[in-house]
Amino acid sequence: MLSEQSTATVRATLPAVGAAIGDITELFYAKLFAAHPELLRDLFNRGNQNAGLQKRALAGSIAAFATHLVAHPDQRPDVMLRRIAHKHASLGVTRDQYRVVHRHLFEAIAEVLGEAVTPEVAAAWDEVYWLMANALVAIEERLYAGRRVAAGDVWREWTVTGRTEETADCTTFRIAPADGSPAPAHLPGQYVSVQVELPDGARQIRQYSLSTAPGSPVRAITVKRVHGPAGAGPDGEVSHHLHARVAVGDTLRVSLPHGDLVLRDSAAPVLLASAGIGCTPMLSMLEHLADTGHGAPVTVLHADRSPADHPLRADHRALTHKLADATARFWYEESAGPGDGAGRLDLADVPVAPGTEAYLCGPLPFMRSVREQLLAKGVAAADIHYEVFGPDLWLASA
Template sequence: MLSEKSTTTVRATLPAVGAAIGTITERFYERLFAAHPELLRDLFNRGNQAAGLQKQALAGSIAAFATHLVDQPDDRPDVMLNRIANKHASLGVTADQYKIVHRHLFAAIAEVLGEAVTPEVAEAWDEVYWLMANALIAIEARLYEERGVLAGDVWREWTVAGRIEETADCATFRLRPADGAPAPAFRAGQYVSVQVGLADGARQIRQYSLSSAPGSEFRSITVKRVQGDPDGEVSGHLHAHVREGDRLRVSAPYGDLVLDTGLDTDDAPLLLASAGIGCTPMLSMLEQLAAAGHRAPVTVVHADRSPAGHPLREDHAALTAKLPDAAAHFWYESPEPGHPADRTGLVDLTTLPVPSGTRAYLCGPLPFMRAVRTQLLAKGVAAADIHYEVFGPDLWPAQG
C-alpha cells in the first residue's frame, strides 16, 4: 500500500511523530475550528473536545494506521477503518471535508515539528494521510449507497411516538418517520445519530444504539443522561425537553457491531457482554435471536452500579429467557439483598463456562471491554471473534 520510499521515511520518523502527535492534533483542532467554527458548533462533539477525548482518538488512529502500514505492508486495518467510516457516515461526513482536514493537519505538523518536516518527510506522511482518507471515503461512499442516500444526506425528521422512563437517568424514546414512509431497515447492534438544536444555536449530534429489534413497528433509542464535567449537552436536552409528539432529526442507521449471520455462524455459541447503557445493542440482538429461533448457547453478561440503575433490566432478563439455551449473569457494585456474592463487584468470568467457538460482542466503557476481552482471550476465545462498540471517541487504538 505505502510506497517503498515512503515506508522507509515513515518508519524512521514514526517515533518523533508519535511522540508529538498529541500536540499536533491539539494544534490541528485549534486551526480547524478557527477557520471553520461551524464544524465545532454543528458536527464535532463539544463535550469530547473540551475533555480532550477526540484529540486522543484522532492521534491514536493516525499512529495506529501508520504503524500498521510499516509493520504489515500487504494488509489494511479494515476493522478500524470500518468503525471510523460508519461513525462518519452517521454524521454525514463528505469527501470534500477530508481536504479541509488535510490542510489544517499538515499545517499543524509543520508548525509543531518545524525544520524536521523536510519535503521528503512531508511527502511520505502525505501519502499516509491520503491512503487512510481515500480508504475511508470509499467505505463511506459504499455505506451511503447501501442506504440509498446521497453522500452526507442522511437526515430525516422523526416523530417521538412515546417516551418511557426506564431509570432515574435513562429514558427510551420510541420513534417513527414523520412523513409516514417506511423506516429504513437496520441490523441488530447498529446505531443512529440524533441532531438537536441547543439554546446557543448549535446543532449538536450524538449516536445512540437502536434498542428495538429489526422489523419492529417503532425504532427505539434508550438515552442515559450524561452527568459530569461537562454534562452531556444532547442527552440533557433530550431528557429535559423532548416529549411525545415532538420531532427529532435522526440519521440513517450505521455501525459494524452486528451479529454474524449465515449457515456457518447460525449455530455458533454467543456471548453478549455489556455495562451500563451499553446493554442497548445487546437488547436488539437478543430480540432478533429470539425471533429467529436461535438454538445455540447464548451467554448474557451485564455489569452495572445497582439493579435500580440497570437500564431495561426486565427486558434484558425476559429476552434471555425466550432463548432455549441462554443464561443471564448480572454483576452489580451495590446489589440487592440475596444477590449472589460471586456476581458482586466487577465482572469475573473465571467460573463462567464459555463454549468452544464462542463469538463475543462487547459494549460499554473501555476499561470494562478491555477487562472482558482479556478474560475471554484467556479462556480461548479467538481475538477475531471478539467484536466491540465504543460510545464516543474510540480510544482503543490510542491505548493499545
C-alpha cells in the first residue's frame, strides 16, 4: 500500500511527527473552525473539543495508522478504520469533507514542523493521509450503499412516543419515524446520532446506543445527563437539553443506525460487561439473545455507583432470566445489596466458559481492567470486543 520511498521517509520522520502531533492537531482544528465555523456549530462535538478529547483521538488515530503502515506496508488497520467509518457514516460525512480536512491539516503540519517539511516529507505524509482517507471513504460509501441512501443522506425526523425516567440522571426516550414508515433495521449493539437545536442556534450531534433489540416493536435510546466540572464549557449540553426540553410528541432529527460493535451471530458462550450508561448496547444484545433463544452460557456483568444509579437495572435482570443458561452479577461502589459485589468489577470468582465471546462498554479504565482479567482467564484477544462512548481514546492512550 505505502510506497517504498514513502515508507522510508515516514519511518524516519515518525518520531518528529509523533512528538509534535498534539500541536499539529491543536492548530489544525483552530484553522478548520476559523475557516468553517459551521463545522464546530453543527457537526463536531463542542464538549469534546473544549475538553481536548477529539484532538487526542485524532492524534492517536493518525499516529497509529502511520505506525501500522511503516510496520506493515501492505496491510491496513481495518478494525480501527471500520470504527471511525461507522462514526463518520452516522454523522453523514462525505468525500468532499476529506479535502477540506487535508488542506488545513497539512497547513498545520507545515507551520508546526517548519523547514523539516521538505517536498519529500510532504509527499510521504500526503500519501499516508490519502491512504487513510480513501480507505475511510470506501468503507463509508459501502455503508451508505448498504442503507440504500446517497452518501451523507442519513438524517430522518423521528417522533418521541414515550419517555421514562430510569434514574435521577438517566431517561429513556422511545422514538418512531415521524412519517409512519418502519424503523430502519439495526444490529444489536449499534447506535444512532441525534441532532438537536440548542438555544444559541447550534445544531449539536451526539451518539446514543439503541437499547432495544432489532426484533423489538419499539426503538429506544437511554440518555445519561452529563455533569461536567465547573468551568469546563458546554460538556453535557445535548444531554441536558434532551432531559429538560424534549417531551412526548416532540420531533428529533435522528440518523440511520451504525456502529461496528455488534453481537456476532454465533452459538458461542457470551459475556456482556458494562459500567454506567455503557449497559445500553449490552441491553440490546441481551434482548436479542433472549429473543433468539441463545442456548450457550451467557454471563451478564455490570458495575455502577449504586443500585439507584444503575439504568435499566430491572431490564438487565429480567432479560437475563429469559435465557436458559444465563447469570447476572452486579457490582456497586455504594449501597451494594445482598448478592451484589462491592467496589469494582472483579472476575476472580466468575466462571468464564471456554470459547467465550466478550463485549465491553464503559469508561476506558474499566474496559482495560476487564480485558486484562479476561485475558488472564484464557479468553482470546480476538474474542474481546469493545465500544467507547465519545472519541475512541484507546489508541491515544496506548
